[in-house]
Amino acid sequence: MDEIRKIIHIDMDAFFASVEQKDNPELKGKPVAVGGSGDRGVVAAASYEARKFGVRSAMPSKIAAKRCPHLIFVRGRHDRYKEISNQVMNVFYEFTDLVEPLSIDEAFLDVTHNKKNLPSATIIAEEIKKRIKEETGLTASAGISVNKFLAKIASDYRKPDGIYVIPPKKVEDFIADLNIDKFFGVGKVTADKMHKLGIFKGKDLRERSLLELSRLFGKQGAYYYQIARGIDDRPVNPNRIRKSVGAEHTFEKDLAEISEVRKDMMKSAEDLHKRLKRSGFRGRTLTLKLKYSTFEQETRSKTLLHEIHGLDFIMNLADDLLNQGELKNSVRLIGLTVSNRIDETEPVQLTLNF
Structure with a gap:
């Protein structure tokens, strides 16, 4: 008889907004949105106090402010979020090495066999939540079941700061x-x-x-x-491979001239370069994304035989992509992404321009 797996999905509660409330006690208990407050701003995360007014992530800031007149906008601090995320991930590894991060604030854990030999996944989830609170001062919600599909769904059922279990018989x-x-x-x-x-x-x-x-x-x-039959045999994969790294910007106002777009595109190139260095990601394909004022989206890509490496190289390649065709309309968002990952065992190949 096959062993019944014990899978936990941990999801930090309103992570970005909770970090801001933790670091700034004046924000505690108040409706907070992480993101830009301008006409073209977008909410990256909302506190539970803000969610009561219908404020949600990916919502235009203009709409969020109408729904919640007392909404407090805070600029995101991704280095800080990453720092706390690392603390949370370290707590996971106290219990198991089978940890599969889905994003900066959530992960799957296979605790069928765990480092502390605890008999119950519920006990483990309670211990993990307690350790996260001790280490970071933040709360997390947990879903527990026999596979990833069910554990992921379960983690939404007792938010915030809860645990929900879907046992095999149910x-x-x-x-x-x-x-x-x-x-x-x-x-x-x-x-x-x-x-x-x-x-x-x-x-x-x-x-x-x-x-x-x-x-x-x-x-x-x-x-x-x-x-539909509760079958999900996917393992918790601790070696999940990142497939791309990107950066994008929404403009304060739509840009109609290609020279204006080019100027702002360089900001995305700088951010992309920083993220590539920070992540260690190596790829061969650069993709330019253009979102027009009509919300129509266009992508242009170029794949090379060698690694896309260095800020000047990214900028020149991005400029080539921008010059491939005319703009269909004024542009509201631009993005750059490196993909087509190079295996870590491959030697680095660079082009030299003389």
């Missing part, structure tokens, strides 16, 4: 009654499509055959078929 009933738009891996577009097909809950999805779901959703169809 998996089928839990999924049967779960709204389809709550399924991890089902986005808004897919959920809308499923609703039109009469699929509203897990039990509706479970009624569809593998053949039908594959026909309707392609490769993802097999995934939906499996998770």
